[in-house]
Amino acid sequence: xxxxxxxxxxxxxxxxxxxxxxxxxxxxxxxxxxxxxxxxxxxxxxxxxxxxxxxxxxxxxxxxxxxxxxxxxxxxxxxxxxxxxxxxxxxxxxxxxxxxxxxxxxxxxxxxxxxxxxxxxxxxxxxxxxxxxxxxxxxxxxxxxxxxxxxxxxxxxxxxxxxxxxxxxxxxxxxxxxxxxxxxxxxxxxxxxxxxxxxxxxxxxxxxxxxxxxxxxxxxxxxxxxxxxxxxxxxxxxxxxxxxxxxxxxxxxxxxxxxxxxxxxxxxxxxxxxxxxxxxxxxxxxxxxxxxxxxxxxxxxxxxxxxxxxxxxxxxxxxxxxxxxxxxxxxxxxxxxxxxxxxxxxxxxxxxxxxxxxxxxxxxxxxxxxxxxxxxxxxxxxxxxxxxxxxxxxxxxxxxxxxxxxxxxxxxxxxxxxxxxxxxxxxxxxxxxxxxxxxxxxxxxxxxxxxxxxxxxxxxxxxxxxxxxxxxxxxxxxxxxxxxxxxxxxxxxxx
Numbered sequence: 001x002x003x004x005x006x007x008x009x010x011x012x013x014x015x016x017x018x019x020x021x022x023x024x025x026x027x028x029x030x031x032x033x034x035x036x037x038x039x040x041x042x043x044x045x046x047x048x049x050x051x052x053x054x055x056x057x058x059x060x061x062x063x064x065x066x067x068x069x070x071x072x073x074x075x076x077x078x079x080x081x082x083x084x085x086x087x088x089x090x091x092x093x094x095x096x097x098x099x100x101x102x103x104x105x106x107x108x109x110x111x112x113x114x115x116x117x118x119x120x121x122x123x124x125x126x127x128x129x130x131x132x133x134x135x136x137x138x139x140x141x142x143x144x145x146x147x148x149x150x151x152x153x154x155x156x157x158x159x160x161x162x163x164x165x166x167x168x169x170x171x172x173x174x175x176x177x178x179x180x181x182x183x184x185x186x187x188x189x190x191x192x193x194x195x196x197x198x199x200x201x202x203x204x205x206x207x208x209x210x211x212x213x214x215x216x217x218x219x220x221x222x223x224x225x226x227x228x229x230x231x232x233x234x235x236x237x238x239x240x241x242x243x244x245x246x247x248x249x250x251x252x253x254x255x256x257x258x259x260x261x262x263x264x265x266x267x268x269x270x271x272x273x274x275x276x277x278x279x280x281x282x283x284x285x286x287x288x289x290x291x292x293x294x295x296x297x298x299x300x301x302x303x304x305x306x307x308x309x310x311x312x313x314x315x316x317x318x319x320x321x322x323x324x325x326x327x328x329x330x331x332x333x334x335x336x337x338x339x340x341x342x343x344x345x346x347x348x349x350x351x352x353x354x355x356x357x358x359x360x361x362x363x364x365x366x367x368x369x370x371x372x373x374x375x376x377x378x379x380x381x382x383x384x385x386x387x388x389x390x391x392x393x394x395x396x397x398x399x400x401x402x403x404x405x406x407x408x409x410x411x412x413x414x415x416x417x418x419x420x421x422x423x424x425x426x427x428x429x430x431x432x433x434x435x436x437x438x439x440x441x442x443x444x445x446x447x448x449x450x451x452x453x454x455x456x457x458x459x460x461x462x463x464x465x466x467x468x469x470x471x472x473x474x475x476x477x478x479x480x481x482x483x484x485x486x487x488x489x490x491x492x493x494x495x
Contacts, residue, residue: 098150099153101119103117103118104144105145107427109139111129111139112126118147120149120155121156122156129178134164134176141164143164144167146162147160147161147162158179159178160177161177163175174191177190195256198252198253199252201458202214202219208243209241220263223251226265227269229292231269232302234278236302236373241273245273246466248270248463249270250458252267265290267282268452268459279456279459280300281448284447285440287433295456297445298438302350303398303437306429306430307418313338318333327410334426335418337415338415345401346416347400348378348398349420350378351397354368354370354402355369356368360409363381364409365382365406365409366381368402370396379419379421380402380418381409382406382411383408390402390403
C-alpha cells in the first residue's frame with residue numbers, strides 16, 4: 001500500500017475514534033446535569049471558590065504587630081579578626097604526636113646506645129639523667145633494668161620510666177619516672193612498683209622458619225627472640241623446624257596502672273617436629289633469670305661449666321687492663337686463669353665441635369677452641385697436652401676430658417687460661433648469668449610440676465584448636481579442675 005494511502009487511512013481512523021469519544025462524553029454530561037441536586041452542588045462549589053481566594057489574599061500579608069517588630073530591629077555588624085596560624089601553633093607544641101618504645105639495658109650499654117634504640121635525640125634529657133642517682137647506677141645495677149620512653153615526633157623525650165626489677169625480691173622493685181614539665185625542664189620521682197601479669201597465647205604453622213611463623217601470628221619481637229632459648233639444646237644439635245612443623249607458646253604481658261608496659265618471659269612452649277611433640281617450661285632454678293626445663297626436670301638449655309678444670313682456683317681474673325706478668329705490658333686480660341697442679345684434667349665447658357687445635361709458643365702454647373653454636377665458643381690455653389682423639393672437627397660433650405693442665409707458651413706456671421666468647425665478645429665466665437644447671441633439685445622440680453598443670457592444659461587446648469580435634473582424656477581436668485600431668489618414665493622412652 002502506498003505511503004499516502006496508509007496515512008489517509010490512519011487519519012480517518014483517528015477521526016472516527018474522537019467522534020465516538022465525544023458522543024460518549026455528551027451523553028454522560030446530559031445524565032449528570034439531568035439531576036437537580038447535582039446542578040445545585042456544582043453551583044455552590046463555583047460560588048465558594050472566589051470567596052476562598054479573597055480570604056487567602058487578605059491573610060497573606062504581615063499584621064500590624066509584625067510590621068512594628070520589623071521596624072524596631074537594628075542590624076549590628078562586628079568585625080572578627082582572623083588568628084595568625086603560626087602564633088597559635090606554639091600552643092599545641094606539647095600535643096605533638098608521640099610514640100612509645102621499650103628496651104632492656106644490656107651488657108656494654110651506654111646512655112647513647114639506649115637513646116638510639118629508643119629513638120631519642122635530646123641532649124638536655126641525657127644531661128639530666130646523668131645527674132640523677134639512677135643515671136649513675138643505670139649500667140652497673142645488679143637488677144634487671146627496662147626503659148619505657150615516650151618520644152615526640154621530633155625525637156625529644158617527653159617521659160621515661162626506668163623499671164629496676166629485683167629477680168629475687170619483687171618488693172625491692174623500683175620505678176624512676178622522668179618527665180618533661182610545662183616549664184620545659186625535667187623532673188624525677190621514685191616509687192616501688194609491682195607489675196600486673198597477664199598471659200597471652202599464640203600458635204602457628206611453620207612455612208619457612210619459626211621466627212617468620214611467629215611474626216605472621218603477631219607475636220611480639222621480644223618473645224620471638226626468646227624462642228630459640230626455650231629449645232636451645234634441641235637446636236644446638238642441628239635440628240631445624242621444617243615446613244609443616246608447628247609451635248604453641250604462652251608468654252607474659254606486664255601492666256602497670258592498667259597500661260601495658262612490655263612483654264615478659266615465655267612461660268611454656270611446645271613444638272611439633274616431624275610429628276613429635278616437645279614441651280618446655282620456665283622454672284625458677286636459683287639463677288638470676290631462671291631457665292627452661294622439661295617436665296622430667298631436665299634442662300632444655302645448653303649449659304656451661306664455669307670452672308672447667310680439676311682442682312682449679314682463680315690466679316688472674318677477667319680484667320679490662322692488666323700488666324702481663326712476663327712482658328710487663330699493659331693490655332686487656334679477657335679470660336680467666338685457673339691455677340691447678342700440672343696434669344690435672346681439663347673439661348669441655350659445654351657440648352660442641354673442636355674448631356681449632358694448635359700450638360703458639362709466644363701465646364697460649366697448646367690450646368683448643370670449641371665452637372658451641374653460631375654465637376658461642378670457648379678457648380683453653382697453656383695445656384701440657386691435648387687428648388689424642390680431640391682433633392679439629394671432632395664433637396665433644398660437656399664435661400668430657402679434652403686435655404691436661406700445663407704451662408706451655410707464655411706462662412709463669414701451670415694453669416688453664418679459659419675464655420668464653422658470646423657473640424664474638426669475651427665475657428667473664430664467673431659473673432655473667434648463663435645456664436649451668438642440668439637438672440632441677442627435687443623441690444624445684446615439684447614446684448615446676450605444680451605451676452605446669454594449667455600451662456599444659458592451655459598448650460593442649462592450642463594444639464586441639466590447631467588440629468580441630470577434641471581434647472583427649474588425658475588432657476581433661478582431674479577432680480581438682482586442673483589438667484592431668486603425665487611425666488614420661490625411662491620405660492616410656494624405650495631406654
